[in-house]
Amino acid sequence: MPQPYELTISQAAQQINDKKLSPVDLAQSLLDRIDATDKDLKAWVTIDREEVMTNAKEREEEARDGKPRGLLHGVPVGLKDIFYTAGMKTAAGSKVYADFVPDFDATSVTKIKEAGGIILGKAVTTEFATSDPSPTYNPWNFEHTPGGSSSGSSVAVATKTVGAALGSQTGGSTCRPAAYNGIVGLKATYGRISRCGVVPVSWSLDHVGILVRTVEDAALMLQVLSGEDPNDPGSANQPVPNFIKQMEVHDRPPRIGIVSQYYEEKSTQEVWAHTQDIVQKLAAAGAEIVELSLPESFKTAHSGQRIVMNVECASFHEQFHATQAEDYGPRVRSGMEMGMLIPATKYLQAQRLRRQFRHDMVGMVQQVDAVMTPATPAPAPKDRNTTGDASFQVPWTTSGLPTVALPSGLSQDGMPLAVQLGGLPFEEGKLLGVAKWCESVLGVQLSPPNYS
Amino acid sequence: MVNMKPNDSVEDIARELRAQAVRLWGEQRASELETSLQQTALQLWELGQVTPHRDLEPGFYQ
Numbered sequence: 001m002p003q004p005y006e007l008t009i010s011q012a013a014q015q016i017n018d019k020k021l022s023p024v025d026l027a028q029s030l031l032d033r034i035d036a037t038d039k040d041l042k043a044w045v046t047i048d049r050e051e052v053m054t055n056a057k058e059r060e061e062e063a064r065d066g067k068p069r070g071l072l073h074g075v076p077v078g079l080k081d082i083f084y085t086a087g088m089k090t091a092a093g094s095k096v097y098a099d100f101v102p103d104f105d106a107t108s109v110t111k112i113k114e115a116g117g118i119i120l121g122k123a124v125t126t127e128f129a130t131s132d133p134s135p136t137y138n139p140w141n142f143e144h145t146p147g148g149s150s151s152g153s154s155v156a157v158a159t160k161t162v163g164a165a166l167g168s169q170t171g172g173s174t175c176r177p178a179a180y181n182g183i184v185g186l187k188a189t190y191g192r193i194s195r196c197g198v199v200p201v202s203w204s205l206d207h208v209g210i211l212v213r214t215v216e217d218a219a220l221m222l223q224v225l226s227g228e229d230p231n232d233p234g235s236a237n238q239p240v241p242n243f244i245k246q247m248e249v250h251d252r253p254p255r256i257g258i259v260s261q262y263y264e265e266k267s268t269q270e271v272w273a274h275t276q277d278i279v280q281k282l283a284a285a286g287a288e289i290v291e292l293s294l295p296e297s298f299k300t301a302h303s304g305q306r307i308v309m310n311v312e313c314a315s316f317h318e319q320f321h322a323t324q325a326e327d328y329g330p331r332v333r334s335g336m337e338m339g340m341l342i343p344a345t346k347y348l349q350a351q352r353l354r355r356q357f358r359h360d361m362v363g364m365v366q367q368v369d370a371v372m373t374p375a376t377p378a379p380a381p382k383d384r385n386t387t388g389d390a391s392f393q394v395p396w397t398t399s400g401l402p403t404v405a406l407p408s409g410l411s412q413d414g415m416p417l418a419v420q421l422g423g424l425p426f427e428e429g430k431l432l433g434v435a436k437w438c439e440s441v442l443g444v445q446l447s448p449p450n451y452s
Numbered sequence: 453m454v455n456m457k458p459n460d461s462v463e464d465i466a467r468e469l470r471a472q473a474v475r476l477w478g479e480q481r482a483s484e485l486e487t488s489l490q491q492t493a494l495q496l497w498e499l500g501q502v503t504p505h506r507d508l509e510p511g512f513y514q
């Protein structure tokens with residue numbers, strides 16, 4: 001019989017619904033797990049235990065009365081510390097926001113609560129979700145980076161101190177730390193999940209990210225979080241389908257596109273050989289494999305993303321920078337300062353080329369059910385002064401297309417490896433179906449040995 | 453204001469960026485930013501190698 005903290009969120013939600021699991025026992029189990037692990041891991045920054053247990057008791061009474069609120073009834077969820085929580089500090093990992101207490105919840109937080117979920121606490125973020133490393137440790141090996149910027153959320157999920165956590169992705173901040181910690185990451189299509197009440201890095205690039213341990217859990221979280229939001233100017237006017245049903249429909253041998261160009265050269269030999277091995281296993285199980293070519297516009301995708309990110313970051317931080325420049329970490333500060341130097345014409349040039357790139361990426365992905373690449377060029381680097389390499393996420397982030405990072409094995413030195421699947425805009429159900437099929441064919445469930 | 457011309461080299465762009473950094477934040481800070489200035493110059497140069505179609509508008513929100 002597994003401990004409550006070991007359950008995936010789908011399992012926990014089902015057991016609560018079946019009255020086989022008490023939300024109070026689940027919440028207490030997770031809080032005890034945090035107490036047992038977080039002194040070492042430093043994944044959590046703010047937890048209001050009293051509030052968590054009060055909410056758990058309320059959910060328990062509602063469950064007992066046969067009045068579940070929604071899909072996440074009684075299930076705790078973690079939040080990267082950039083999500084606004086009314087009355088609870090949202091420090092964004094920065095001295096600049098050290099005392100910021102929002103007076104409203106982010107839309108995604110509201111949706112979690114409306115679905116019956118319980119906010120377990122705030123997970124550590126790198127400063128303002130950029131690239132100055134956080135104090136969080138990688139549970140697979142303390143000498144390696146946990147990745148960023150959603151480092152706390154990823155480590156919390158990997159070490160089973162929570163079953164699901166929200167992150168964000170402006171470059172590679174959800175799918176990269178998911179890969180480095182051996183869990184599933186989902187970045188939905190730009191506009192699918194509201195950014196309202198999320199401290200921005202770059203308005204036109206920021207995505208809310210989902211960190212979980214199974215593809216099924218990713219679909220469940222996406223179902224809860226999706227929907228148009230008039231308070232987010234980037235929110236998409238798109239219907240919200242039944243992702244879980246769509247995932248099940250597409251859980252069958254898919255047509256998978258692979259891209260050697262750029263990715264082979266950029267990957268370590270070990271990562272590339274591993275990815276080839278994964279492709280062969282999927283082909284043997286019935287997947288059709290198609291080699292694709294990157295569009296011409298790919299060559300400015302990374303530069304353009306950086307220009308857009310730095311300029312928008314500079315715009316958001318300009319007033320704080322004027323009086324508190326010394327309070328910023330070195331990388332976030334230099335990034336915004338670069339943004340202050342970039343002419344408006346070049347920013348607009350980057351946005352124009354980005355639009356072309358998105359169009360071209362859609363054309364490439366349309367040829368298949370999903371595109372598969374390594375999730376990262378190498379496993380988590382043995383260097384805590386970096387958050388790793390986001391270059392395999394950036395093209396998907398800047399084009400706004402959805403991606404899933406899926407654990408696929410271990411490196412020779414025992415660090416998680418992962419593949420990344422990309423799909424068409426607003427076709428997350430299909431992408432999740434492909435990911436679920438791959439997950440079951442590969443049969444890889446990773447758990448850090450000292451935190452299993 | 454940073455002054456860039458279409459045919460500027462990476463070095464030209466870096467020089468312009470650095471001059472503006474000195475104007476805004478002084479020589480010492482500009483020196484601290486040297487690596488970032490070089491990277492940004494390269495990014496701007498790469499973008500400058502492509503001419504978008506004249507009818508292509510910016511994307512902003514996707």
